[in-house]
Amino acid sequence: MTDPEGRGGTGSTHWLAYGIPASVSGFAEGEVSKPSDKYVGGKNTQGATYYLGPCTPANQMAHHYAFVLIATDLVPSELPPGLTREEVAAKLVSPGQPPAHTKGVAGMVGLFVNPWHE
Numbered sequence: 001m002t003d004p005e006g007r008g009g010t011g012s013t014h015w016l017a018y019g020i021p022a023s024v025s026g027f028a029e030g031e032v033s034k035p036s037d038k039y040v041g042g043k044n045t046q047g048a049t050y051y052l053g054p055c056t057p058a059n060q061m062a063h064h065y066a067f068v069l070i071a072t073d074l075v076p077s078e079l080p081p082g083l084t085r086e087e088v089a090a091k092l093v094s095p096g097q098p099p100a101h102t103k104g105v106a107g108m109v110g111l112f113v114n115p116w117h118e
Contacts, residue, residue, distance in 0.1 A: 005063040015051035016042030019076035062113040071104035
């Protein structure tokens with residue numbers, strides 16, 4: 001989950017997870033806010049390997065939060081824990097080549113403004 005308006009417009013990654021088996025159809029509330037055996041945690045902007053929720057600064061408009069799910073043909077062990085978003089992308093696409101390991105993509109965007117700052 002990324003927030004393109006986060007960190008003063010430079011973007012913020014709140015959650016990066018991969019190696020999710022096709023048999024996993026969802027996560028329980030709070031389940032991704034800690035390490036889990038249902039996914040491999042990548043490193044978010046804050047350096048954590050689990051979900052850290054949005055917290056828009058005071059006096060800002062709602063931020064866009066993009067969720068992107070990418071189906072790949074990679075063996076889960078090819079993506080070790082703690083990769084950054086850029087490192088995962090590099091594993092999916094070789095420089096100058098089409099995304100050879102990407103088999104399908106789905107996305108969703110949500111809006112959020114911190115209600116405690118209004």
